[in-house]
Each structure stands twice: as structure tokens, then as C-alpha cells.
Amino acid sequence: MKLQTEVLVIGGGATGAGILRDLSLRGIPSLLIEKGDFLSGASGRNHGLFHSGGRYVVSDPEAARECIVENRILRKIAPHCIEETDGLFVSLPEDGLDFRNRFIQACEEAALPALLLLREEALSLEPGLNPDLLSAVKVPDGAIDPFELVLANAKDAEVYGAGYLLHAEITSLVVDGDRVKTVLAKDLLHGEEYLIEASYLINATGAWADQLLKLAGLHIAMALSKGSMLITNQRLTHRVINRCRPPSDGDIVVPNHTVSILGTTSVRLEDAENFEVTPREVSLLIQETSKMIPAIEETRFIRAYAGIRPLFQSGEKGDDRAISRGFVLIDHEKRDGIKNLITITGGKLVTYRLMAEKTSDLLCRKMGVDVSCTTHLKPLPGAEKPSGLKDRLKTLGKVETLCDCELVRREEVEEALREGKLKNLQDILHRTRLAKGTCQGGFCVYRLLGMLNEWELAEGDSNKILKGFLEERWKGIRPVLWESTVKEEELMEGIYKGIFNL
Amino acid sequence: MHYDLIIIGMGLSGLMAAKTAVEAGKKALIIGKGMGCLTLFSNTIDVFGKITETTRLRDDLSRWIYDHPEHPYGKVGVEKIEEALCSFNTFFRPPYTFQSRNETNSLIPTGIGTFRPTYLIPSTMMRGIALKEKKTLVIGFKGYKDFYSQRLADSFECRGTTLSLPESPSTEITATALARWMEQPSFREFIGTEVKKQIRDEELIGFPAVLGVNDPMGVRKDLEKKTGVSVFEIPVLPPSIPGMRIFNRFKERLIQRGVTFLMGYSVSKATLKDKRCEGIEILHPPVTTSYSADHYVLATGRFMGGGLKADREKISDPVFNLPVSQPGSQEKWFEKSFFDEHPIHRTGILTDSSLHPIDEKGELILENVRVAGTILSGHHFLEEKSREGIEIATGYWAAKQALN
Numbered sequence: 001m002k003l004q005t006e007v008l009v010i011g012g013g014a015t016g017a018g019i020l021r022d023l024s025l026r027g028i029p030s031l032l033i034e035k036g037d038f039l040s041g042a043s044g045r046n047h048g049l050f051h052s053g054g055r056y057v058v059s060d061p062e063a064a065r066e067c068i069v070e071n072r073i074l075r076k077i078a079p080h081c082i083e084e085t086d087g088l089f090v091s092l093p094e095d096g097l098d099f100r101n102r103f104i105q106a107c108e109e110a111a112l113p114a115l116l117l118l119r120e121e122a123l124s125l126e127p128g129l130n131p132d133l134l135s136a137v138k139v140p141d142g143a144i145d146p147f148e149l150v151l152a153n154a155k156d157a158e159v160y161g162a163g164y165l166l167h168a169e170i171t172s173l174v175v176d177g178d179r180v181k182t183v184l185a186k187d188l189l190h191g192e193e194y195l196i197e198a199s200y201l202i203n204a205t206g207a208w209a210d211q212l213l214k215l216a217g218l219h220i221a222m223a224l225s226k227g228s229m230l231i232t233n234q235r236l237t238h239r240v241i242n243r244c245r246p247p248s249d250g251d252i253v254v255p256n257h258t259v260s261i262l263g264t265t266s267v268r269l270e271d272a273e274n275f276e277v278t279p280r281e282v283s284l285l286i287q288e289t290s291k292m293i294p295a296i297e298e299t300r301f302i303r304a305y306a307g308i309r310p311l312f313q314s315g316e317k318g319d320d321r322a323i324s325r326g327f328v329l330i331d332h333e334k335r336d337g338i339k340n341l342i343t344i345t346g347g348k349l350v351t352y353r354l355m356a357e358k359t360s361d362l363l364c365r366k367m368g369v370d371v372s373c374t375t376h377l378k379p380l381p382g383a384e385k386p387s388g389l390k391d392r393l394k395t396l397g398k399v400e401t402l403c404d405c406e407l408v409r410r411e412e413v414e415e416a417l418r419e420g421k422l423k424n425l426q427d428i429l430h431r432t433r434l435a436k437g438t439c440q441g442g443f444c445v446y447r448l449l450g451m452l453n454e455w456e457l458a459e460g461d462s463n464k465i466l467k468g469f470l471e472e473r474w475k476g477i478r479p480v481l482w483e484s485t486v487k488e489e490e491l492m493e494g495i496y497k498g499i500f501n502l
Numbered sequence: 503m504h505y506d507l508i509i510i511g512m513g514l515s516g517l518m519a520a521k522t523a524v525e526a527g528k529k530a531l532i533i534g535k536g537m538g539c540l541t542l543f544s545n546t547i548d549v550f551g552k553i554t555e556t557t558r559l560r561d562d563l564s565r566w567i568y569d570h571p572e573h574p575y576g577k578v579g580v581e582k583i584e585e586a587l588c589s590f591n592t593f594f595r596p597p598y599t600f601q602s603r604n605e606t607n608s609l610i611p612t613g614i615g616t617f618r619p620t621y622l623i624p625s626t627m628m629r630g631i632a633l634k635e636k637k638t639l640v641i642g643f644k645g646y647k648d649f650y651s652q653r654l655a656d657s658f659e660c661r662g663t664t665l666s667l668p669e670s671p672s673t674e675i676t677a678t679a680l681a682r683w684m685e686q687p688s689f690r691e692f693i694g695t696e697v698k699k700q701i702r703d704e705e706l707i708g709f710p711a712v713l714g715v716n717d718p719m720g721v722r723k724d725l726e727k728k729t730g731v732s733v734f735e736i737p738v739l740p741p742s743i744p745g746m747r748i749f750n751r752f753k754e755r756l757i758q759r760g761v762t763f764l765m766g767y768s769v770s771k772a773t774l775k776d777k778r779c780e781g782i783e784i785l786h787p788p789v790t791t792s793y794s795a796d797h798y799v800l801a802t803g804r805f806m807g808g809g810l811k812a813d814r815e816k817i818s819d820p821v822f823n824l825p826v827s828q829p830g831s832q833e834k835w836f837e838k839s840f841f842d843e844h845p846i847h848r849t850g851i852l853t854d855s856s857l858h859p860i861d862e863k864g865e866l867i868l869e870n871v872r873v874a875g876t877i878l879s880g881h882h883f884l885e886e887k888s889r890e891g892i893e894i895a896t897g898y899w900a901a902k903q904a905l906n
């Protein structure tokens with residue numbers, strides 16, 4: 001099939017979806033292509049910290065400044081994706097107070113509101129903290145829901161005329177002289193081939209950026225770093241808890257709806273596709289974070305997962321092509337003589353909008369059009385309604401819930417199904433909170449598949465899909481199987497291997 | 503209070519031990535936290551699923567046992583296994599009984615559209631075996647989210663339909679609620695009429711296994727009368743109504759015969775001395791009660807039942823702290839694929855051939871304690887499809903030997 005567009009955006013993470021919205025608000029026709037569902041990359045596998053800038057304020061003031069500005073903007077345009085919890089930077093006896101003093105000073109210089117709390121004050125705000133702590137500094141950190149955020153961007157872009165193609169991978173970039181002339185893509189679910197003609201291409205593939213460029217015979221120097229995280233079965237603190245020391249392994253605990261997420265590690269990787277959380281990482285995360293919150297030693301975990309960050313070697317970082325040290329924006333016309341290709345990678349979820357703005361600005365200059373960005377002013381769809389959990393609790397007991405852990409209503413899933421465009425199970429799981437709770441989908445995915453049959457939406461063998469899901473689920477659960485999760489697992493095996501002989 | 507036998511654990515193995523004791527004229531006490539995995543997973547009696555559906559189970563099993571002397575079945579032996587199964591069967595009088603078909607395994611349809619090999623089948627499920635040969639209609643209920651008739655119909659290549667129920671007080675329809683309603687004639691009247699409207703040329707009707715707790719055959723008969731078609735039950739997600747039938751039957755009969763039931767309690771302390779258990783304590787705050795017996799059977803199940811406990815380093819038995827075979831460090835407990843055979847499932851309490859707990863060197867640990875059920879080491883009931891068989895055989899044999 002032949003497709004034509006002005007701009008082809010490659011990658012359906014926060015950056016790609018943000019660019020798609022930015023361009024469509026500027027009236028530039030564009031199409032996004034993503035090899036999985038939205039959020040299959042780092043955008044769906046991160047910590048969910050709504051950065052205040054505190055984490056970089058000492059080490060990288062420029063990145064911190066970007067976070068500070070974007071933090072304020074996102075509170076206005078995407079309040080429904082954000083939980084304003086505040087964050088504490090906790091100093092433990094072994095940390096001393098040197099770093100804390102530098103931290104406070106750096107906050108002052110960056111105009112980042114920071115409040116020093118004494119031990120008793122910190123403990124009265126968060127009784128779960130290590131009672132031996134020396135002090136804590138409060139900053140406007142929060143929690144962000146990447147799923148809501150990315151899907152809202154995509155939805156709005158669609159309203160303004162943009163298109164997107166999911167489960168389609170770019171397989172070939174044909175360079176002719178100084179341009180990428182044609183693009184080949186493949187539908188990964190049905191095998192269909194697309195031939196795409198686009199005047200401009202934006203490579204927003206995050207950790208896969210170099211891999212994509214290789215298709216055009218180009219190369220950027222980047223390395224991959226895996227970060228692992230653990231999800232607890234309950235929320236441990238109200239606020240984000242950071243360790244007040246230079247960033248290192250296991251120094252942060254971010255609340256997220258009804259759970260907390262411990263992070264993170266940093267391990268070099270060769271391959272962006274095959275990775276898992278190792279037992280060593282699990283132990284390290286528990287050992288380090290429990291120094292801040294002792295109850296973590298005894299806590300039950302429901303899942304482990306990891307995401308990949310692209311790292312840039314000095315050549316790319318800080319040179320004239322990199323607008324900021326937080327992310328990398330490359331005009332391949334200047335760098336490699338390819339006129340219609342731009343790469344944007346690195347950065348943070350929190351700076352996705354800024355990255356989209358800078359990319360779209362560059363594109364507009366290349367196209368010779370003069371329209372300015374409005375994404376910092378225009379709220380995302382859904383901004384007017386309050387966020388989900390309270391609503392869910394209100395309706396408890398009155399309606400049919402498909403997922404008892406996360407109180408996902410059957411209607412909610414039906415609504416997602418009605419909106420269409422869902423090609424497989426993962427798509428539905430991304431769009432609801434199904435399978436995110438304690439049983440990790442052990443019950444509700446069975447129910448979901450039953451519902452799909454009722455709706456005559458089931459494609460192929462449901463039991464094969466279920467098996468595939470159970471294997472995916474297993475990857476996240478296997479690293480945290482001890483104490484009561486072993487019981488939960490016995491239940492699941494008893495059902496699927498026992499009663500159902502799957 | 504002193505007893506002949508105290509049984510810790512109220513799953514199928516514990517219940518079988520209590521039955522065996524009371525039938526030998528002994529005074530027995532059974533203590534349990536809850537109804538055990540029986541009411542979650544058990545529908546039929548799996549004995550050994552790894553054999554074909556054509557040979558006699560007994561023949562294949564004796565061959566297999568010969569090669570697996572360390573398996574709980576190896577310790578009990580084919581003869582006693584059969585004796586135990588017979589003993590189980592005597593608690594179920596027609597019309598609701600457990601039968602094998604030609605003493606072989608049969609494949610019964612499950613609530614997910616697969617077939618499962620199993621041995622003793624309750625009367626309400628027997629006809630499901632014919633599903634492949636007979637035109638079948640599968641019935642689901644709107645709002646009952648653990649059973650999807652359309653999905654089954656797709657897998658079984660038959661027809662499925664979902665009935666809307668009359669206005670119910672709660673919109674959450676569970677297996678337990680359905681089973682209760684099924685016992686009401688007016689509800690059956692409604693279901694019968696609705697199902698009849700849906701029947702085209704089907705000869706069989708499959709329901710989720712919710713046809714009442716107390717008189718499933720009565721419920722079935724009435725539905726068959728109203729629809730004119732044969733009815734069978736299909737095993738579904740927990741809880742298991744057929745499992746509750748087994749539990750209730752045991753409880754009723756055992757209490758009648760004088761077994762003391764302590765349900766909702768767990769052992770807080772065991773006093774051990776000179777290779778003997780001298781007594782146990784049960785804490786029910788603020789009261790602690792002590793009990794003693796000549797013999798004890800430990801039948802506390804695996805992780806869900808609380809028989810085994812896994813902290814991050816090691817697996818242990820919280821009641822007697824008996825040696826448990828260890829599957830290595832935590833990262834070795836589970837394999838990479840969910841569907842692999844996980845080493846953790848082979849762990850359990852080590853015993854000698856008479857089900858006495860022993861240590862790694864084979865040294866006897868407690869001479870008046872026997873171990874029964876899935877807590878034993880050396881089996882893999884999920885892979886083998888042997889859950890109920892192991893429970894029934896070892897529960898029976900542990901009590902038999904203790905009271906010999």
C-alpha cells in the first residue's frame with residue numbers, strides 16, 4: 001500500500017506523539033508510525049517521576065532548568081496526568097550534609113522552590129521514613145502518568161488532522177542524493193508492506209535512533225543503559241522520596257496511584273530488544289531504597305520491569321548540534337548532507353513537549369514556514385476532568401468490575417474497544433488499568449479475552465494470546481517471587497496449568 | 503484435650519486422614535485455617551494425567567511408580583492408592599458420585615476451551631466427555647464475569663449463548679451466588695424457559711459448574727426436565743462449587759461421626775521433645791488452648807495453604823520447622839518460561855516410606871508425626887495432574903500407618 005504525507009514521524013513514545021500534536025496544531029500534515037503500540041519504548045517503561053528539576057540541579061543545571069519550566073507548563077496543560085505530591089530529598093547520616101548544602105544553593109540559583117525540613121518535620125510528613133534521617137528538602141516533584149499523557153497527545157493530534165499507524169515498523173530508508181526518497185514499512189501483525197512518500201522525516205525512536213539511522217547509512221554515537229524498577233503492592237509514601245546525594249542506584253521511590261515504584265539501576269546493554277531485570281538489581285534496589293524507607297525490606301512486590309535510556313558520547317553531547325545537554329536534536333542536513341531528516345532523542349518524559357517544540361521549530365525553518373508553537377498554551381484533551389481513581393472508588397459495588405485489583409469497570413474497557421484501533425491485547429492493556437494491580441492480570445485478562453469473543457473482536461486463537469500474555473507477565477513477576485507473591489503464583493499456576501490445563 | 507490423632511490442615515489430605523481415623527474408631531481433631539485449596543481448584547479427582555486415555559490407570563501407574571520410588575505415590579503403592587480412592591468414593595452416594603470411565607483417564611472440557619485428563623469425575627460432569635461427538639450449547643450468564651460461553655463455543659466449535667438474569671440485588675454475579683440461586687425452583691424455572699428458547703438441535707447443554715452446592719443432581723434433573731436436553735457442568739475459575747460439595751460432604755459426615763472440627767484456627771506453637779510432638783497450641787486472642795495426641799498428621803498444603811513459607815533465602819515449614827528440600831537460591835526457584843516445570847514445585851517435606859519426616863541424611867525427626875498431601879516433596883502435581891490423587895492417597899495412608 002502506498003501512503004503519502006508531508007511529515008513522517010517515526011516512534012510513538014512521548015516525543016513522537018508530542019511532535020505529532022505540535023505539528024498538527026501548526027497545521028502541518030503528518031503521519032506517525034510506531035512498531036508496537038504507543039508507549040512500547042521508554043515512555044511506557046520509566047519511573048513516572050514528574051521532575052521538579054531537583055534531581056539534576058547540582059549535576060546538570062541546564063537540564064534542571066528545562067525541567068523547572070516544563071514542570072510549570074505541564075501542570076497547566078496536563079493536570080489530569082499529574083499527581084502533585086511534592087518530593088523530599090532525604091539526607092541520611094552516611095550522606096553527610098555537604099551535598100545537601102550544595103543542593104539547596106543550586107535550587108536557589110535555579111529558582112527552584114526548595115524548603116529545608118528538620119528531621120521531626122520530615123517524619124511528621126512521611127512517618128515511613130528512616131527515623132535516623134538528618135534532614136529533608138522539599139521540592140515540587142510529582143508523579144506523572146505517561147499513558148494518559150501520550151494517548152492524550154495522540155488523540156489531540158488526530159483531532160487536528162494527523163494520522164498514525166501502529167504495529168508498523170520502518171524497515172528501509174531509501175536515500176537518493178541529498179534526501180530520503182522513500183520509506184518502506186511493514187505491518188507486524190498482518191505482514192502488509194507500506195511504501196511511504198514523505199517530504200520530511202523525524203526520527204523519534206529514542207534508544208533505537210541509531211538503529212533507524214543505519215537504514216539510511218548514517219550513524220550517531222550512542223550507548224544503551226538499562227534502568228530497572230520494582231513495583232510495590234501498596235503505596236509507601238505520599239511524596240516522592242529521593243536520596244540527597246549525587247544520583248546513583250536505588251535512590252528514588254515514586255508513588256503512582258495505589259503503588260510505589262522503586263528505582264533505579266544503570267547497566268550498559270548492547271541490544272535494545274532483549275533485556276530483563278536481574279536478581280542482583282532486585283537485591284540492590286531493595287537494599288538501597290530500604291535505607292530511606294525501612295518498610296521496603298518487608299514489602300510485597302508485584303512486578304519488576306526495566307526501560308532503556310540512550311546515552312550520548314561526548315561527540316554528540318554539547319556540540320553545536322545539541323541544543324541542550326538534556327536531549328539531542330540533530331539536523332542531518334548540516335551533519336550528513338541529508339536535507340529532509342531530523343533526529344530527536346534523549347531527554348525526559350517531562351521535557352517531551354519542549355523536545356517536540358524544538359524539533360517542530362527546526363522543521364518549520366527547513367520548510368520555510370513561519371508558524372509558532374502553541375502546545376505550551378493549549379490544554380490536552382481530558383485536562384478538564386479530574387483524574388481516575390476517585391471516580392473508580394465512587395462506583396465500586398454498583399457496576400461490573402473486570403479487574404478487582406484496580407477496579408477497572410467493564411464499561412471502561414467497552415469504551416476503549418468502541419474507540420477502535422486496538423489491534424491486540426497489549427493495546428487494550430495500555431489504555432486501561434487492567435493487569436496493573438496485585439494479580440497482574442491473572443484474572444482480568446482471562447475476562448478480557450472472554451469479552452473480546454463476545455464482541456467478536458477476538459482474532460486468532462484466544463488461548464494462544466492468553467499464553468503469550470502469561471509469558472509476558474511472567475517476565476515482570478519472576479524476579480520478585482518470594483513471600484506472599486509465591487502464593488499468588490501458586491494460585492495462577494493452579495488455575496492455568498491445573499484447572500484449565502493450558 | 504487429648505486425642506488419638508490430631509490433623510493439621512483441612513484440605514483434602516487432612517479430611518481423608520480424619521475420615522480414616524474416625525472409621526478406625528479413633529478420636530480425631532482436625533484444625534484448619536480455611537477450607538484449603540479444595541474449594542479453589544478441585545472439581546474432579548485427578549490421579550495421574552501423564553498417561554494415555556486408553557490404558558488402565560492402575561497398570562500405567564504401577565509401571566511409573568516403579569521408576570519413581572521417591573514420589574509420594576511410590577511411598578504409598580498402587581494398592582493403597584486404590585484403597586484410598588475407594589474410601590473417598592464411599593462418602594458419595596448416588597446420585598452424586600465420582601466415577602472413572604473404564605478405569606482410565608477421560609478428557610473433560612474446561613472453562614477455557616481446553617480439555618483436561620482426569621480420573622474420577624462427578625456425575626454432573628460425566629456427560630461433558632461427549633462434547634466432541636454431540637451438538638452442544640454452552641450457557642453463560644450476563645454479569646458473571648468468570649465464564650464466557652462464546653469463547654468456549656469458538657474453541658469447542660459448538661454454540662454459545664449468554665442469558666440475562668432477572669433483576670438481582672447485586673450486579674456482581676459470582677459462582678457462589680449462582681449456585682445458591684440454582685437451588686431455588688423459581689430461578690430454575692426462569693433458566694429452563696430461557697434455555698429452551700435458545701435450543702435448536704443440540705443434544706447437550708453445558709453450564710458453568712454452579713448447579714447448586716447441596717443437590718446438584720436434583721438441579722440438573724430439573725433443568726433437563728425443563729429443557730428436554732442433557733445437561734453437564736464445566737469447571738471454571740476459583741472458587742470451585744464442586745470443591746465445596748466435597749468439603750461440605752466431608753465436614754457433615756465427619757462431624758456426625760464425632761471428629762472435632764476447629765475451623766479458622768492455626769497452630770501457633772508445637773512442643774517437641776525427644777523426637778516426639780508432645781502437644782500443640784492454638785492462639786485465638788486472647789485465649790491460647792493446648793491440645794495433645796498420640797499421633798499427628800501434618801497436611802497444611804503448599805504456599806497458599808500456608809504449609810510452606812518462602813522468604814527470600816529459604817523455604818520452610820512454619821508448624822514443626824521440619825527440613826524442607828531446597829531448590830537452590832531464589833533466582834533458581836522459577837524457570838524462564840511460565841509454562842516450564844519450576845524447581846520450587848518439587849520441594850517439600852522429606853519423608854521416609856511411612857511418611858515420617860526425615861532430614862537430608864535420612865534420619866527420622868519426629869516419630870509420632872506423619873506428613874500428607876501436597877506439602878510432601880518429590881512430586882509435581884501440576885505437571886503430573888495428580889493433585890487430588892496425592893492428597894487422597896497420602897492422607898489415607900498417613901492416618902492408616904499412624905493408627906496401625
Ligand SMILES: Cc1cc2nc3c(=O)[nH]c(=O)nc-3n(C[C@H](O)[C@H](O)[C@H](O)COP(=O)(O)OP(=O)(O)OC[C@H]3O[C@@H](n4cnc5c(N)ncnc54)[C@H](O)[C@@H]3O)c2cc1C
Pocket residue numbers: 010011012013014015016033034035036037038039040041042043044045046047048049050051168169170171204205206207208212226227228264306307308309344345346347348349350351
Ligand atoms: C529507567 C528509566 C527511567 C526513567 N524515568 C523517568 C522519569 O521518572 N521521569 C521522566 O520524565 N523521564 C524518565 N525517563 C526518561 C523517559 O522515559 C524518556 O526520556 C522518554 O520516554 C523518551 O521518549 P521517546 O518518545 O523519545 O522514546 P521511546 O518512548 O523509547 O519511543 C521510541 C519509540 O520508537 C519506536 N521505534 C523504534 N524503532 C522503530 C522503527 N524502526 N519503526 C517504528 N517505530 C520504531 C519504539 O517502539 C518506541 O515506541 C526514564 C527513562 C528510563 C529508561
